Amino acid sequence: MTQARGFTSIKNRDQAEAFLDERIGHGVRPGLERIKGLLEFMGSPQHTYPSIHIAGTNGKTTVSRMVQQILGAHGLATGGFTSPHLHTVEERFSLHGVVLDPQDFTDAVADIAWFVEAYEQQSGASVTYFEVTAALAFSIFSTAAVDVAVVEVGLGGRLDATNVLDSSVAVITGIDIDHTELLGFTTATIAGEKVGILHSGGTLVSGPLPRDAAEVIGERVAQTSSNWIRFGPDFSVEDAVVAVGGWHTSIEGIFGRYEDLYLPLHGYHQVEHIATSIATAEMFLGRGLDRDSLEAAVASMTSPGRLEVAGRRPLVLLDGAHNVQGFRGLAATLTSEFPAIEWQLVLGVRGDRDVGELVAPLRGHVGRIFATASDDPEAIGPHAVASAASEALGVEATTSDSPREAFEQALTAAGAEGGVVVAGSLYLVGELRAPSLSGTDRSGEAHVRFEAERLRHDEDHDEDWSL
Numbered sequence: 001m002t003q004a005r006g007f008t009s010i011k012n013r014d015q016a017e018a019f020l021d022e023r024i025g026h027g028v029r030p031g032l033e034r035i036k037g038l039l040e041f042m043g044s045p046q047h048t049y050p051s052i053h054i055a056g057t058n059g060k061t062t063v064s065r066m067v068q069q070i071l072g073a074h075g076l077a078t079g080g081f082t083s084p085h086l087h088t089v090e091e092r093f094s095l096h097g098v099v100l101d102p103q104d105f106t107d108a109v110a111d112i113a114w115f116v117e118a119y120e121q122q123s124g125a126s127v128t129y130f131e132v133t134a135a136l137a138f139s140i141f142s143t144a145a146v147d148v149a150v151v152e153v154g155l156g157g158r159l160d161a162t163n164v165l166d167s168s169v170a171v172i173t174g175i176d177i178d179h180t181e182l183l184g185f186t187t188a189t190i191a192g193e194k195v196g197i198l199h200s201g202g203t204l205v206s207g208p209l210p211r212d213a214a215e216v217i218g219e220r221v222a223q224t225s226s227n228w229i230r231f232g233p234d235f236s237v238e239d240a241v242v243a244v245g246g247w248h249t250s251i252e253g254i255f256g257r258y259e260d261l262y263l264p265l266h267g268y269h270q271v272e273h274i275a276t277s278i279a280t281a282e283m284f285l286g287r288g289l290d291r292d293s294l295e296a297a298v299a300s301m302t303s304p305g306r307l308e309v310a311g312r313r314p315l316v317l318l319d320g321a322h323n324v325q326g327f328r329g330l331a332a333t334l335t336s337e338f339p340a341i342e343w344q345l346v347l348g349v350r351g352d353r354d355v356g357e358l359v360a361p362l363r364g365h366v367g368r369i370f371a372t373a374s375d376d377p378e379a380i381g382p383h384a385v386a387s388a389a390s391e392a393l394g395v396e397a398t399t400s401d402s403p404r405e406a407f408e409q410a411l412t413a414a415g416a417e418g419g420v421v422v423a424g425s426l427y428l429v430g431e432l433r434a435p436s437l438s439g440t441d442r443s444g445e446a447h448v449r450f451e452a453e454r455l456r457h458d459e460d461h462d463e464d465w466s467l
Helices: 013-021 033-041 060-073 102-123 129-144 187-197 211-223 268-285 291-299 324-337 355-362 382-393 403-414 426-432 435-440
Strands: 051-055 078-081 093-095 148-152 169-172 203-206 227-230 236-243 246-252 257-263 308-312 315-318 343-347 366-371 397-399 419-423
Touching (some): 013 102, 013 129, 033 129, 060 268, 060 291, 078 129, 203 211, 236 268, 246 268, 268 324, 324 355, 324 419, 343 355, 343 382, 343 403, 355 382, 397 403, 419 426
Parallel strands (some): 051 148, 078 148, 169 203, 315 419, 343 366, 366 397
Antiparallel strands (some): 078 093, 236 246
16 A cells, blocks of 8 residues: 555646646556546446447447437437547547536546545555546536436447446447457457447447457347347448538438438448447437437537548548558548549558558558658657558658658648548547637537536636636
């Protein structure tokens, strides 16, 4: 047991962020013992509201945002927890579709700081960054008295810190190969980790799945005596046509058919995600969805950093694709929605990944590669990225240690009529995405309750409180 010490006093936003950042060095340590101990110390806030728990190789954040939009448009007060963030840590937490503001973020961190440090002192265990952010989210949702919390898994599922929820609906967006060092080397093994979020007597909604993954998931469904709602047999995309800025689609849901919805997102996989999200909302509500509410929710969808248009001349696409499934989706989108454009690829990759295998789906789409590295200790060096990507795509590659310099070079190479795509890492996308794009996020528009109540009354703040 560690020696007792004083506790951190948090009075402004920088101190709140620093309190979280102190734990980045504790690394990624799968397991539930620490988070369970901390949350019990806090009074188990995660059990004070219904929740929807979302796992999957890709699409977790998008589906989380979509489900919040749909339920918010139906009059529910929603809380959302996603990761990672693109610009500021507040982006991980939302109330009623709106990102938590800096003052409420500061208050929320101040509320849990004593519990975190006291638990660490008494248990002798160091809590990780993600565990603290998860506990923070659960506390925020409890304080705000949300009707439903929509919570994204950080990594895997079975041993993820969010797997302390007893969710009303569990979701698996899809299964592919990623994070093999922690989750395994086959889709079946990875599926076994992700379906660990399904508990006894639960309800599971799943998007498109590989056959071997579906078999493993089916075994877990049987073991837990759960209800399984599947893409294909139980709900589906009935029609999808490329439109200006997105898709027109019709979805066959669980309780109804929803015709001619306009989804302002690029990529056919986003159509599959909206189908999964509609089915999830239906199962949570136990009924069909209101047409007008759903239409408003779908039309206001945004997905920052996921096939996001960030410029027009040249056309700039920001996409956080960071595994083979993600790059396949990116390549399919470039083929179906932007067939006449030659793309300059700004590429940065992190972690233990085969860069050549990763980018191979883009062969034939890219005129030149501009390899770089984000400000990330796990980023692969630009020269290694350039060498592997150049061989895989059969085009020349240049390198730069500065993402901004690589991006400017790509813009020049593209010219006004060409295109620039930034991909390989959400960290890279976050560095190059203009903060002004945060103002284009319309995710709060469709919610019936447009503004979350403050987490504390103004008179509760110290007079010298400042950012």
